[in-house]
Amino acid sequence: MHERVGIGRITMRKLATIRSVTETRPIDGADMIELAIVDGWKCVTKKGEYAAGDAVIYCEIDSFLPARDEFEFLRKSSLKTMDDREGFRLRTVKLRGQISQGLLIDPAILKRPFAVGEDVTVELGIVKYDAPIPACLGGDVIGAFPEFIEKTDEERIQNLASDFESYRDRTFYVSEKIDGTSFTAFMKDGEFGVCGRNWQLAEDATNSHWRVVRALNLQARLVGLGRSIAVQGELVGPGIQKNRYGLKEPTVFVFNVYDIDASAYVEKSEMEAICGQLGLLIVPPLGEMTIQESLDAMLELAEGKSVLNPKTQREGLVWVSGSGDDRVSFKTISNKFLVKYGG
Numbered sequence: 183m184h185e186r187v188g189i190g191r192i193t194m195r196k197l198a199t200i201r202s203v204t205e206t207r208p209i210d211g212a213d214m215i216e217l218a219i220v221d222g223w224k225c226v227t228k229k230g231e232y233a234a235g236d237a238v239i240y241c242e243i244d245s246f247l248p249a250r251d252e253f254e255f256l257r258k259s260s261l262k263t264m265d266d267r268e269g270f271r272l273r274t275v276k277l278r279g280q281i282s283q284g285l286l287i288d289p290a291i292l293k294r295p296f297a298v299g300e301d302v303t304v305e306l307g308i309v310k311y312d313a314p315i316p317a318c319l320g321g322d323v324i325g326a327f328p329e330f331i332e333k334t335d336e337e338r339i340q341n342l343a344s345d346f347e348s349y350r351d352r353t354f355y356v357s358e359k360i361d362g363t364s365f366t367a368f369m370k371d372g373e374f375g376v377c378g379r380n381w382q383l384a385e386d387a388t389n390s391h392w393r394v395v396r397a398l399n400l401q402a403r404l405v406g407l408g409r410s411i412a413v414q415g416e417l418v419g420p421g422i423q424k425n426r427y428g429l430k431e432p433t434v435f436v437f438n439v440y441d442i443d444a445s446a447y448v449e450k451s452e453m454e455a456i457c458g459q460l461g462l463l464i465v466p467p468l469g470e471m472t473i474q475e476s477l478d479a480m481l482e483l484a485e486g487k488s489v490l491n492p493k494t495q496r497e498g499l500v501w502v503s504g505s506g507d508d509r510v511s512f513k514t515i516s517n518k519f520l521v522k523y524g525g
Contacts, residue, residue, distance in 0.1 A: 195335065197245040198308050200289060200300040203236045212278045218286060222340030222477045226275075226282035237298060239287040239306075244525055245272045246311040252291055264311060271311040274520035281517050283340075318421040318432070319363060319378065321386040327377050331368060331412045331440055332447070336500055336513040339480055349473050352510065354501040355450040357437060358466040358489055359513055361426055361497040361523075362418035365391055365434045369404040369411060370442050390417060390432040397431075403460045410442040413462060418490075426523075427490040435465045435490075437500065446506045466490065468499065484514035495519045 207217040209226070216229045220240050232238060246262070247253045247270040256270035263269075274283050289296050292305065303309075327333055339346075364379035376383050376391050385392050394417065395401060404411070419425060419432035439453040440446070448456070450467075457464050466489035474480045488496040498515035515525070 195242075195310055196301045196303055197310060198239055198241045198287075198301070198303045198306050200237060200296050200298050200302065201240045202298055203232045203234055203238055203286075205234045206232065209278050209280050215277065217280060217282075220284075220286065222338075222343035222346075223283055224281060225284050225286050226277045226280055227286055232286060237289050237296070239289050239291070239302060241272055241285040241287065241308065243272050243274055243283050243520070244311050245285070246270070246309050247272070247285075248307040250307070252287075256285075262311065264309075269311075273524050274517060276521055281521070283517075283520075316421045318388065318390045321389040322384040323381040324375070324384050325382050327366075327380050328368065328370075328375065328382060330370065330442055330445075331366065331377075331414075332445075333379070334364065334366075334414050334438060336511050339477060339501075339512050339514045342512055343477060346473070346477060349503075349510065352503040353470050353472060354503045354510075356468045356471045357464075357500050357502075358468060358496050359498040359500050359515070360416040360418055360435050360437075360465050360490070361423050361519075362416040362435075363422055364414075365394070365417040366412055366414045367395060367400055367404065368413075368440075368442065369401075369407070369409075371410060372405075374401045374404065390419065390422065394432050394434050398461055400460065400462075407456070407459065411448075411456070412440040412442060413457070413460065414438040414440060415462075416465065426494045427488065428493075429490075433463065436462050437465045447509060449505050450502060465500070471501075473501075480514050481517060484516040485518050486516070495522060 201220050204219040209215055209217055214229055215226050218225050218227045218232050246264055249268045253270050260270040262271040272285055274281065366377040368375050376395055383389060383391055413436050415434045415436035417432060417434045418427055419429040436457050439448045439456050441448050454464060474483055484498040486496050488494050495516060495518055497519050498513055500513045502511040504510055
């Protein structure tokens with residue numbers, strides 16, 4: 183018996199972790215608030231609430247906090263309903279002209295000893311906020327996302343602040359990050375499958391993932407390659423994320439090809455060649471780049487118009503260097519995009 187998409191959610195991301203405040207900065211024209219820096223993140227807080235070196239619980243944007251007394255101060259600004267329960271979604275906001283991303287909480291809320299680096303996501307009942315699933319993405323599921331394929335979820339550059347300097351000698355393949363929904367199609371030892379972010383999907387004429395597969399005759403084309411691989415991309419089009427790119431049909435843009443037998447992503451040049459053989463589009467490449475002089479400059483570079491539709495802001499950029507054990511990848515999300523569309 184199949185299950186229906188939407189009955190459960192899987193959270194792998196460390197949404198709430200114990201970290202240290204790096205520094206605090208004043209905000210021009212503000213007497214009651216200031217800026218607290220935690221790794222690469224900036225959070226607006228009450229003046230004097232935290233100081234450099236203080237341990238805090240940092241909750242990332244897109245966290246969905248449970249409706250508990252400790253979080254009730256968020257009700258007016260952040261109340262949402264997900265899976266028929268109330269909670270508080272953290273989003274990028276602008277206060278006194280200053281971008282603020284996430285929430286800082288006193289670790290005393292844990293009522294136990296703690297250590298910097300701890301993941302307290304589950305302990306606090308926090309999950310990732312997911313918008314309601316559109317009808318075109320629903321349907322029956324066969325099971326969980328296959329364990330033999332690595333799930334795509336690039337880390338944000340702000341969480342890699344301590345590693346930033348070590349990337350200066352690398353050249354990165356940079357591409358536009360497309361705002362859609364996760365798509366994976368695979369062929370393994372003669373078995374074909376189609377997946378969303380968390381589930382393998384049963385064939386369904388109304389499901390946009392399967393509509394793309396049939397339109398491209400993708401199953402037969404993967405068979406023709408004669409190897410065990412997964413193509414992973416972003417599915418965009420009508421009914422998905424308000425169709426920001428104005429596409430008339432569901433379309434997938436590939437950003438990774440995963441070699442299942444080797445348990446590794448292929449090089450970007452090989453990815454492009456394979457997509458050419460399969461008749462698949464790739465996410466718009468912006469060329470090879472080295473990193474900018476600072477995290478702030480990296481985030482500014484993420485801003486710009488989408489190659490797919492120059493009338494809309496792009497979501498950001500994805501940076502990839504190397505392959506196998508030497509592979510480094512991360513994403514830089516445009517703050518202009520986040521403020522306008524949420525997240």
